[in-house]
Amino acid sequence: MLTKQDNHLLTRTGPGTPMGELFRRYWIPALKSDEIQPDGKPQRVKLLGEELIAFRDTEGKVGLMEEACPHRGTSLYYGINDGCGLRCMYHGWKFDTNGDCTEIPSEEGDPKFRQKIKIKNYPVKEVKGMIWTYMGPEEEQPEFPEFYWMGLPDENMMSERVWQECNYAQVMENDLDYVHAAFLHKAHGTQVTGEGILSTDLGIDPNHPLVKNPPVKQDVEDANYGKRCVAVGIGTETDNAFMEIHYIFPFYTYPPRFEGEDGMWHAFIPRDDYSTWSWDVQFSHNRPIDVQANHDRRGLKLDEHFKKQISLENEYAQDRELQKTGNFTGIRGIANQDHAATETMGAIVDRSKEHLGTSDLPIIHMRRLLLQQAKAFQEGQKPMALENESLKNLYSAGLYDSNEKSWQEAFPMQDQFKKGGQEVKS
Ligand code: FES
Ligand SMILES: [Fe+2]
Numbered sequence: 001m002l003t004k005q006d007n008h009l010l011t012r013t014g015p016g017t018p019m020g021e022l023f024r025r026y027w028i029p030a031l032k033s034d035e036i037q038p039d040g041k042p043q044r045v046k047l048l049g050e051e052l053i054a055f056r057d058t059e060g061k062v063g064l065m066e067e068a069c070p071h072r073g074t075s076l077y078y079g080i081n082d083g084c085g086l087r088c089m090y091h092g093w094k095f096d097t098n099g100d101c102t103e104i105p106s107e108e109g110d111p112k113f114r115q116k117i118k119i120k121n122y123p124v125k126e127v128k129g130m131i132w133t134y135m136g137p138e139e140e141q142p143e144f145p146e147f148y149w150m151g152l153p154d155e156n157m158m159s160e161r162v163w164q165e166c167n168y169a170q171v172m173e174n175d176l177d178y179v180h181a182a183f184l185h186k187a188h189g190t191q192v193t194g195e196g197i198l199s200t201d202l203g204i205d206p207n208h209p210l211v212k213n214p215p216v217k218q219d220v221e222d223a224n225y226g227k228r229c230v231a232v233g234i235g236t237e238t239d240n241a242f243m244e245i246h247y248i249f250p251f252y253t254y255p256p257r258f259e260g261e262d263g264m265w266h267a268f269i270p271r272d273d274y275s276t277w278s279w280d281v282q283f284s285h286n287r288p289i290d291v292q293a294n295h296d297r298r299g300l301k302l303d304e305h306f307k308k309q310i311s312l313e314n315e316y317a318q319d320r321e322l323q324k325t326g327n328f329t330g331i332r333g334i335a336n337q338d339h340a341a342t343e344t345m346g347a348i349v350d351r352s353k354e355h356l357g358t359s360d361l362p363i364i365h366m367r368r369l370l371l372q373q374a375k376a377f378q379e380g381q382k383p384m385a386l387e388n389e390s391l392k393n394l395y396s397a398g399l400y401d402s403n404e405k406s407w408q409e410a411f412p413m414q415d416q417f418k419k420g421g422q423e424v425k426s
Helices: 004-011 018-023 111-116 168-175 178-184 291-298 312-317 320-325 334-343 358-378
Strands: 028-032 043-047 050-056 062-066 101-103 124-127 130-133 157-164 217-223 226-234 239-248 252-254 263-272 275-283 399-402
Touching (some): 004 358, 018 358, 028 043, 028 050, 028 157, 028 263, 043 263, 062 124, 101 111, 157 334, 168 263, 168 275, 168 334, 178 358, 226 358, 239 358, 291 334, 312 334
Antiparallel strands (some): 028 130, 043 050, 050 062, 124 130, 157 275, 226 239, 239 399, 252 263, 263 275
């Protein structure tokens, strides 16, 4: 349970809010590289409550800037993108990717006026087919985070963004929730999948340790990137399944996977307080990723604005017969199942009314860290730094080992991820 005040602090991320200012100190995936072409149509991207547009100029450079024209506010989304700049359709003011005003046709006699005009824009970096941005103060820009999957060949990964209709915090809580897999994602019958692929669109095979039983034990450790959430599940008669979820501060995760399975990385970026850009990167460690199989199993059908066609409005296409015969939800698509669980809570769930159990331990730790960091940041402390030496080697890698061993014996945290060189229990 959270007080109403803490729930407010956790969930509000617009300009000037404590959590919003903290989030602006981290690199954010904004859009995919192929969404914008040289001299092509700009793309709308709302981030942390700010209405932004992205465009790619004649030379391929990317600009990410405020949507409203600084002249009198017309949307630059409708503008003309050519000749190394984006021109407003209303009076022809033109801007380059740095946000500088390069032309004001009606004020040509006064270059000083033009030179004073600057549109608010943010730096970008293109990595692995994704355009990332940093929205904080220039002098505080952190090192770009080098996640493990960024070191894999391009054909080993795929990425997808989707507009999810609820606050980022409840989406991220779902990712740290081991128990939900054993219900929400459980298929009733055997599922045949390609090598390394976790599920079909119905769900996860009922014999997979993620869904066979809820974990018998969970624990959370402090790590130098955030939190390592460990779970012990029943694997075989002799072995337990040891699993981990990594929560990387402030809004990135690696959900649980076993050695040999394709990996998954997520980022949950507030679009505004009532919706989230849910980023999903699937990656294979040692072979090209099966794009179609992963797309199908997630089951998302998106329009050109990344809004879902299977949604709350059509009750996620729930099939009550399928709920008896096929899976726990009657909903096809792992992602649709997650969205149904989190969006039906309402856009911002009232955490003063909830009843958390021991199974919610990772969620409690994640919230505590976010709130503690937001409060410390408000009091002038530096935001938690992410270390690339750690991020480069980090991914979820569950294993099986004797059920006579504790998780600390079978599945200890590697030294490189320990906080301050030492494991700290929280
Ligand atoms: S409002 Fe954009 S040029 Fe006038
Ligand atoms: Fe899920």
